[in-house]
Amino acid sequence: MDDLIKILKELHPEVDFESCTTLIDDKILDSFDIVTVISEINEEFDVVIPAEEIVPENFNSAKALYALIKKIEDED
Amino acid sequence: MNLTSAEFIITVIVLAVLYYIVPKKAQWPLLLVGSLGFYYVAGRSYKELIAHPSCPPQMIYILVTFVTAFICAYVMGRIDGKAKEYLAANKGTISKEEKKAFKAKAKSRKWAVLLIGLIIALGLLCVTKYTNFVIANINSFLKEGSRIKPLNIIVPAAISYYTFQTCSYVIDVYRGKTEPQKNPFKLLLFVTFFPLLVQGPICRYDDLAPTLFGGHKLEECNISQGLTRIIWGFFKKMVVANRLAPVVIALAADTNSYRGTFVFILMLFYAFDLYCDFTGGIDITIGIARVFGINVAENFNLPYFSKNIKEYWNHWHITMGTWFTDYIFYPVSVCGPMLKLSKWSREHLGQKVGKRVTVYLSSLLVWFTTGLWHGAAWNFIVWGLMNYVVIMISQELEPLYAKFHSKVKIKNTIGYGIFEIVRTILLMSMIRMFDVYRNVPLTFKMVGTMFTKVNLRIFTDGSLLNIGLTKPDYIVLLASFAIILTVSIIKARKGYVFKKETFAVRHFLLAVLLIAIVVFGAYGVGYDSTQFIYNQF
Numbered sequence: 001m002d003d004l005i006k007i008l009k010e011l012h013p014e015v016d017f018e019s020c021t022t023l024i025d026d027k028i029l030d031s032f033d034i035v036t037v038i039s040e041i042n043e044e045f046d047v048v049i050p051a052e053e054i055v056p057e058n059f060n061s062a063k064a065l066y067a068l069i070k071k072i073e074d075e076d
Numbered sequence: 077m078n079l080t081s082a083e084f085i086i087t088v089i090v091l092a093v094l095y096y097i098v099p100k101k102a103q104w105p106l107l108l109v110g111s112l113g114f115y116y117v118a119g120r121s122y123k124e125l126i127a128h129p130s131c132p133p134q135m136i137y138i139l140v141t142f143v144t145a146f147i148c149a150y151v152m153g154r155i156d157g158k159a160k161e162y163l164a165a166n167k168g169t170i171s172k173e174e175k176k177a178f179k180a181k182a183k184s185r186k187w188a189v190l191l192i193g194l195i196i197a198l199g200l201l202c203v204t205k206y207t208n209f210v211i212a213n214i215n216s217f218l219k220e221g222s223r224i225k226p227l228n229i230i231v232p233a234a235i236s237y238y239t240f241q242t243c244s245y246v247i248d249v250y251r252g253k254t255e256p257q258k259n260p261f262k263l264l265l266f267v268t269f270f271p272l273l274v275q276g277p278i279c280r281y282d283d284l285a286p287t288l289f290g291g292h293k294l295e296e297c298n299i300s301q302g303l304t305r306i307i308w309g310f311f312k313k314m315v316v317a318n319r320l321a322p323v324v325i326a327l328a329a330d331t332n333s334y335r336g337t338f339v340f341i342l343m344l345f346y347a348f349d350l351y352c353d354f355t356g357g358i359d360i361t362i363g364i365a366r367v368f369g370i371n372v373a374e375n376f377n378l379p380y381f382s383k384n385i386k387e388y389w390n391h392w393h394i395t396m397g398t399w400f401t402d403y404i405f406y407p408v409s410v411c412g413p414m415l416k417l418s419k420w421s422r423e424h425l426g427q428k429v430g431k432r433v434t435v436y437l438s439s440l441l442v443w444f445t446t447g448l449w450h451g452a453a454w455n456f457i458v459w460g461l462m463n464y465v466v467i468m469i470s471q472e473l474e475p476l477y478a479k480f481h482s483k484v485k486i487k488n489t490i491g492y493g494i495f496e497i498v499r500t501i502l503l504m505s506m507i508r509m510f511d512v513y514r515n516v517p518l519t520f521k522m523v524g525t526m527f528t529k530v531n532l533r534i535f536t537d538g539s540l541l542n543i544g545l546t547k548p549d550y551i552v553l554l555a556s557f558a559i560i561l562t563v564s565i566i567k568a569r570k571g572y573v574f575k576k577e578t579f580a581v582r583h584f585l586l587a588v589l590l591i592a593i594v595v596f597g598a599y600g601v602g603y604d605s606t607q608f609i610y611n612q613f
Contacts, residue, residue: 030386031401032435032471035409039418039434048415051407052251075176 001066007040008062017062024056034059041065047072079274079360080313087114092367100291104265107288107368114270118233134232137204141197142267145242146260148193149249152186153256190250194243201239205231209452234273236449240399242267245281247403254281262289269370271361275354277375277395284372292369302366304586308563309359311589314597316556317353320345323544328512331522334543336529339509339522341540346512347505348557351380354393378568383496385466388504396449400442409438440464450511455519459510466503552596 008017011033015023023029029037037059038049047069058068091110095103116135159182163175170178208226215223245266248254257263265288266281292298327334327342334342358375365372379392389397408414414434422430440461447460486492506523513519534540541547567573 027390031405032439035406035435035438036431038410039415039431042415043419043422048412049410051402051410052253054402054406054410 001062003044004041004066004069005062007037007044010040011036021061021063023062024060029059037065041069045069045073079357080310088364088367095292095368096294100293103291103368104262104289107269108261108265111265111268111270111273115233115268115273118273134230137200137232137235138238138268141200141239141242142260142264144193144196145246145267146257146263148189148246149256149263150258151189152246152249155182155186155189156252158182186250190246193246197239197243197246201235204229204235206448206452237273237276237278238267240278240396240449241272241280244278244399244403248281257281257285265289269365271364272372274361275357276393277358277361277373278399279373279395284370287370290369295369298366298369300582302363302368304582305359305363305366307363307586307589307593309356309361309363310593310597311556312352312356312359312560314593315552316560317349317356318598319545319549319553320349321353324349324512326544331513331518335522335525336531337526337534338531338539338543339526341534341543342512343502343505343509343526346508347501348553350508350511352556352560378564380501381497381564381568382500383493384470384500385463385503386470388500389463389467396446400446404445405438405442408441409434414438436468439468443467453514454516455510455514458516458519459507462507462510466507556596 005017008015012028015028017023020026020028034054038054041047041049049068049072053068053072058064087110091106095106098106112135115138116133159178162178163170207229211224211226218224245254245263249256257266262285266284269279269284269288272279324342324346327338327345355376362372362374373395375394377391377394379388382388382391414437417437418430418434420430421433424430425433443460443464444457445460446463447457450456450459481487509523510516510519513522540550545553563573
């Protein structure tokens, strides 16, 4: 989880990613950020997040995103 | 057929009356019959029939798109269903690896079906819309006598809209987000729902289906809200867009007389014209759907209050933007080769540049296709690429902006906010000049004259009264601008317009608007040519 927070913090240092649950709803992360995060996750976790998983529920919080990474890891 | 034509209005009224007379179960079939009738009439005009007698009726294209989508979704649903059955039956008996391999096989079969569906649907769009553009470009390199003959083909009405809408349905079924529609007639209604065939919005199946197929009883709120949107749309279209459209055409046509500051005037006129034309048309579309109790996605959210181009594109033609993001930008950005490229770029070009490669390449593809979607012409492609360039430059300048704002504390002042809004409007309006002149070198030349041949005398010497607008026209336009701006400010502050006002106040204001449309609407011979601008895309 710490590695993921680090990736997100690099994009938006001003955001409290531990507690924020409206990253997409409040337009904190835009499409450019999402693609950058996915690319970083691929690099850091060796996990490929497919396009169909790019939905607000998976990206609204760091916790939800981390759960998605774990789910994909488990499936692999 | 024009949304503001008498035939269209009468058709909608008759259909709405029948809609609430027939049993609820018969409402969506009635809409289907109405939609097919509308497309049949609107899809092929008498003029086109004479010009292209050998062309197949446009109805064939929309039906092929629908049949393809239905079969593909059905087959993908069967593959999914069988896979679930197999996995449930063998739960506990097959290993994790076997389960994974089975899922991968099912997914690759679905992918093949999706690919066939997309090739057919997008193939029809490309062949009808872009073949002659490609031929014309090839011919520009060939000598007289060896040139290829253009195809005798008509671009089917609304093909860009219904193809995108249908593709989104098929892709969502592939992704497991949408259940395949088992009733072909319901899917046919989704593809052909008539208000959307004029100029969108490009709706998603899951958003539209619940209210499109559900029965509706006659409710005052639906009729009242629907009529409010329709009247508001008519006001923008009839009073402003129809008044400005002939002037825009005239100013753009005579490039010798109208240069310099006239180009600036043309730029502002077109910005106001397009806004009222497109948002007005969408208001009418959403209003008509509302009268039938159907919720259609919003396509605008105060775009001219945006503080930068990126924000503008999140608020203008929203359904097209989200379509490109969801079905082109994301899949391309996160596909295997792109992730490999990203990795390679980081290793060879450094972290800073490497991180940007994916986003920049995918965005380039998105803006190229966005331009192409608007029309088979270089001016639209260049228009798309100009948007791309401006967005990327502002993206790159963001750290610089942040540095500036950390030193100069003006970001949250009203003055700076207004500056950002005006800057965005002017920048967007300037890029849109490619749409006005429809010729890339000419656009650059004419926009250049705006800065090199400044002639402020045209504001005082009566020139602006000789371009097709009289003093009363200017008064009507200024008053309309004030009304639209006031409504927009109210919406921006409260999030809604017309909610807490009493029934009497609301209907009084609507009656005033209706009278304004009748009295100040631009009708007649000079205005007949003003179809909806986005109808041609």
